[in-house]
Amino acid sequence: MEKWIERQKHIIDFTLSSLLRRKGKNAALLVVYTLVVFMLASVVFFVQAIKREASVILKDSPDMIVQRMSAGRHELIPASYLDPILSIRGVSAARSRLWGYYYDPVAGANYTLMVPEDPGPPAGTILIGQGVSRVRLAHEGDTLEFRSHDGTLIDLEVKGTISRESELVSSDLILVSEEDFRRIFGTPVGFATDFAVRVKNPRELSTVAVKAAGLLPDTRQILKDEIFRTYDAVFSWRGGMMLVILCGALLAFIILAWDKASGLSSEERREIGILKAIGWETSDVLLMKFWEGMAISFSSLLAGVILAYAHVFFTSAVLFEAALKGWSVLYPEFRVTPFIDFSQLVILFFLAVVPYTVATIIPSWRAATVDPDSVMR
């Protein structure tokens, strides 16, 4: 065993010396390779963590949302629509939700105004999300001005802010009383934005939805499962930006592999010839090339993955921030809980290390099986 280890160490010594002879080219390769792995791993880590966070956070969202549609658009729903829904066997609860968007010209941001179920804030007061607090520099005791549907200005006092931990779901939220909501938007009494429905048995949900659609033909039903699937597909590989990143990474790998697979340089070829001439076996040459592949690709994998982890979970994916913010004025400041599993590493390994190592070994094997005399000429 000791002899085997010593043999490997000698070959590694030789391989590293050989790599160091072309240190400029190999250093550039190492840096680019690390960057490609870093980019891919950052995307994989971030997307998985967000998906998992969404699945945990949204598990208590309503089982079904019922919205009234008119001329292809979402319309206010009459409160009288609640009774047919409550009459469906299997429905345990249904309540109307009042929520809407408010564009704030002062900050240039969109807020989500919502009326919570009791106990909500008393009339004349609001609770605001951390994002709203940041863009308006508003804190407890301050007053925010809202322009209502008829142009009158309404002053509402900030009674408090929603916790910082929940920013991923509440950053742009403003919780108002029902009275103030109706004053701002002019929503008539007896109408709501939509209904949130709870169903006793989740397996009956699709049946309940079909019955609701039959009873109220001008409504659409959004099932919890659809909400989950929406967030499961968020940042999917088919989404534009993700496809661009993946294509970029894939092309980079193809260029690297092609560069290696298209043949060895005459210097590398001569080196193999000399090694064979002084008594190296073909297997020794292949072992050397294996360690060369490992030195470049495995080192890049290690560095890329560790840097990506730090990037996503310690700096909240700061490099993706500009892309994620888009044109949003109000953006949540959140740190996703690290969620990684072994399969992600295996995928990155097979994507980064295996193709490069194979592409390094095959042309070397071809060169190593040729007569040393002809290779050296």
Next chain:
Amino acid sequence: MRKSSLFLLFLAAGITLLVLMFVHASVQMKGGAASLQAKADLVGQLGLTDLCLFTEASYTRHLSQADLHTPFQNGPVSLEHFPSGSLVMPPAAIRKINGKVD
């Protein structure tokens, strides 16, 4: 020190950091369980349906509630003028309706 020893040390350090990464993730997941539950409670209490990831447009703020009249209506790969539209897929319900043109 031999080059091979330095290289093997580097590999060992890298693999150790990789293992520590999993340990850190596991500790953070356990520690963050309360915070995640607090968020889930708020979602349940207010009846929320979406994450506040993109606030630039109504249909990206409440992605699962997006309407058919939003820019996604023409097809899941239609041109989209808000940058976040290039990061997320249209909601499942709309993809289902537009499945034939996808």
